[in-house]
Amino acid sequence: QVQLVESGGGVVQPGRSLRLSCAASGFTFSNYAMYWVRQAPGKGLEWVAIISYDGSHKSYADSVKGRFTISRDNSKTTLYLQMNSLRPEDTAMYYCARSRHVVGASPFDYWGQGTLVTVSS
């Protein structure tokens, strides 16, 4: 069965960095685009970033562009999110999610359980 397990969250001071990981299993990871989505406490969902199946294409929300970097290691079936220059408004649960379709525009059919990032001094 498809499993996505995030890790790496925690409490970090403003301006510092953190790297999130998402370990994937139960499917051919290298065939699927992958996403990060976040949710601030008590708020709605915010799309953060996408990486294509081979890592050649990436796109970011304006709110994180230039500070966050999405990457993947298909040999390790793991997705990453490097977060630099963190701000209090980046405090959120961060979910990784899988593209439903192998090709073309697609919603997200499998989600991890999330990892909580808290940016506070």
Add this chain to the structure above:
Amino acid sequence: DIHMTQSPSTLSASVGDRVTITCRASQSINSWLAWYQQKPGKAPKLLIYMASSLESGVPSRFSGSGSGTEFTLTISSLQPDDFATYYCQHYNTYPYSFGQGTKLEIK
């Protein structure tokens, strides 16, 4: 960027009711629209994709319709398990934005 607006923000209903949630896009997204259900402390769950296609395993009381800029999610007969927050999301062009959510509460 495309902006998604859901209405209502909160909906109170009873078991057995038929309910409809509306989602509007700021520009045409054809049928590139998904609906998710989220329960407290849990990840979202995909219900509907391509505006009206039911995800595998999702009960048939859920249905979606619309195209262009106006979309609806309908639950034909509310069950106790359906009380949750619902989000629409477009996947027409990046960024794939979500609506602000509709919380479905027990009346």
